[in-house]
Amino acid sequence: MQSQRSLPVLLASELSLPEPIDRESGQALPSDPEGGSPRARLHARSFRKVQKAAVTPYQALPIQGPLVSITHHLTPALPVVEPGSESRQDQDERVVKVIQDYQERLAERTKHHMGYPYNLDFDFSALEGLQKFSINNLGDPFIESNYGVHSREFEVGVLQWFARLWEIDQDDYWGYITNCGTEGNLHGILVGRENLPDGILYASHETHYSVFKAARMYRMDSAKVKTLKSGEMDYEHFRELVTANRARPAIVNVNCGTTVKGAVDDLDRVLAILQDCGYSEDRFYIHVDGALFGMMMPFIKKAPRVSFRKPIGSVSVSGHKFIGAPVPCGVVITRQKYVAALSNDVEYLNSRDATIMGSRNGHAPIYMWFTLTRKGYEGMRKDVERCLRNAHLLKSMLEEAGVTVMLNELSSTVVFERPKEEAFVRKWQLACEGAVAHVVVMPNIHIPMLEEFVQDLVSSRARHFTRAAMQVASAARAACSDDSDCEC
Numbered sequence: 308m309q310s311q312r313s314l315p316v317l318l319a320s321e322l323s324l325p326e327p328i329d330r331e332s333g334q335a336l337p338s339d340p341e342g343g344s345p346r347a348r349l350h351a352r353s354f355r356k357v358q359k360a361a362v363t364p365y366q367a368l369p370i371q372g373p374l375v376s377i378t379h380h381l382t383p384a385l386p387v388v389e390p391g392s393e394s395r396q397d398q399d400e401r402v403v404k405v406i407q408d409y410q411e412r413l414a415e416r417t418k419h420h421m422g423y424p425y426n427l428d429f430d431f432s433a434l435e436g437l438q439k440f441s442i443n444n445l446g447d448p449f450i451e452s453n454y455g456v457h458s459r460e461f462e463v464g465v466l467q468w469f470a471r472l473w474e475i476d477q478d479d480y481w482g483y484i485t486n487c488g489t490e491g492n493l494h495g496i497l498v499g500r501e502n503l504p505d506g507i508l509y510a511s512h513e514t515h516y517s518v519f520k521a522a523r524m525y526r527m528d529s530a531k532v533k534t535l536k537s538g539e540m541d542y543e544h545f546r547e548l549v550t551a552n553r554a555r556p557a558i559v560n561v562n563c564g565t566t567v568k569g570a571v572d573d574l575d576r577v578l579a580i581l582q583d584c585g586y587s588e589d590r591f592y593i594h595v596d597g598a599l600f601g602m603m604m605p606f607i608k609k610a611p612r613v614s615f616r617k618p619i620g621s622v623s624v625s626g627h628k629f630i631g632a633p634v635p636c637g638v639v640i641t642r643q644k645y646v647a648a649l650s651n652d653v654e655y656l657n658s659r660d661a662t663i664m665g666s667r668n669g670h671a672p673i674y675m676w677f678t679l680t681r682k683g684y685e686g687m688r689k690d691v692e693r694c695l696r697n698a699h700l701l702k703s704m705l706e707e708a709g710v711t712v713m714l715n716e717l718s719s720t721v722v723f724e725r726p727k728e729e730a731f732v733r734k735w736q737l738a739c740e741g742a743v744a745h746v747v748v749m750p751n752i753h754i755p756m757l758e759e760f761v762q763d764l765v766s767s768r769a770r771h772f773t774r775a776a777m778q779v780a781s782a783a784r785a786a787c788s789d790d791s792d793c794e795c
């Protein structure tokens with residue numbers, strides 16, 4: 308067997324700590340960073356703190372990854388004013404006005420949202436009466452705690468719906484309504500780790516950051532698999548990695564829709580590679596991250612099936628994405644036989660603890676139950692069909708407007724050149740990475756919104772290119788004015 312050092316995986320103990328770098332310029336900070344700008348000093352100080360801290364076995368590892376640049380739009384505070392400083396009437400009027408203004412802003416922001424995979428189209432007014440209850444499903448969904456203000460019956464109903472969707476018998480699954488897709492990933496990977504404690508986590512470069520965060524939190528060895536142009540895993544690289552590390556079990560994150568390009572890793576191919584490389588089913592664990600697409604793929608006829616009839620360990624989705632909800636939420640489903648490894652009976656709860664969080668949002672299962680009951684499988688299928696159609700329409704519109712676009716076959720994530728004007732990016736709330744931005748076409752995005760977006764993008768590009776061209780001309784003029792012989 309190869310020595311651990313030559314393995315092509317990132318071993319937790321081998322990580323080097325980051326150099327202090329000014330995130331704005333991407334340059335290394337001077338050796339005496341106190342001489343730099345206030346912001347550089349701030350960054351330098353926080354990096355120094357990380358450098359000084361020795362990583363002890365129970366700590367999460369420091370973040371390693373390419374340096375990226377983000378725009379720092381700092382959040383203004385809405386101060387909490389002490390009650391005594393104004394009359395009760397003034398206070399009531401002020402608070403009402405603050406909330407009204409905020410509501411108007413939310414409505415306007417909702418109308419111009421295209422970037423993140425959230426379905427903003429829902430009407431839960433029938434559930435308004437529930438706002439007065441503190442609904443909490445603390446503990447295991449299937450074992451009632453002594454806290455009676457819960458919504459477990461809704462939660463279990465939703466879990467049954469997902470168990471049918473992903474084809475696992477009602478007696479064989481376990482799962483819960485999470486706080487978000489990230490929690491589903493943290494749980495799925497934890498279940499994998501607890502069942503295969505010596506496993507190495509494999510996930511592609513284009514995997515959501517929460518997966519490698521799980522590796523850091525659980526101090527797992529991990530390997531990043533290269534990706535193809537489409538954003539899906541490079542299967543030959545995956546084969547090389549699992550071959551080189553055959554001595555240790557494999558915990559594999561399979562993407563069912565990557566964050567930026569909406570790419571789908573081929574689950575069947577991953578399974579075939581593991582089998583080819585000699586991994587028996589008890590030596591691998593597959594977590595499917597279906598944050599967005601886990602809810603869409605089952606409704607697309609020609610899409611590969613995500614199914615527990617295949618040897619997978621868990622699947623997670625976000626509930627506020629395709630389904631839509633006023634609060635972040637999600638679902639994770641795993642096999643009953645796997646969850647025992649992390650379950651504990653807790654007397655204080657009078658329930659079992661196998662979830663990441665303790666208290667759990669009891670309103671979320673009701674939102675999901677309500678939508679799934681109203682729409683059913685057929686309603687969801689229609690939503691998926693319309694989103695794919697509108698995604699193709701947007702792609703064609705952008706191409707006609709001269710914008711370079713990419714759209715993966717099974718996806719509603721339309722990837723295109725990153726708009727140059729930051730104000731445009733902010734207005735449409737676009738998620739950007741490097742040279743690209745995307746629009747994720749969700750059920751709330753209809754043709755008039757696509758028209759407004761494309762018109763606005765065309766104007767923004769025209770403004771930008773006109774400005775750039777005029778800058779070239781004015782630089783030429785400035786050069787001419789220094790040259791008395793110039794006749795241009």
Ligand SMILES: Cc1ncc(COP(=O)(O)O)c(C=O)c1O
Pocket residue numbers: 424487488489490492514515517564565566567596598599625635636637
């Ligand atoms: C592929 C993928 N996985 C996981 C997540 C995390 O989901 P959430 O934002 O619900 O935590 C996202 C979010 O966009 C995602 O795109």
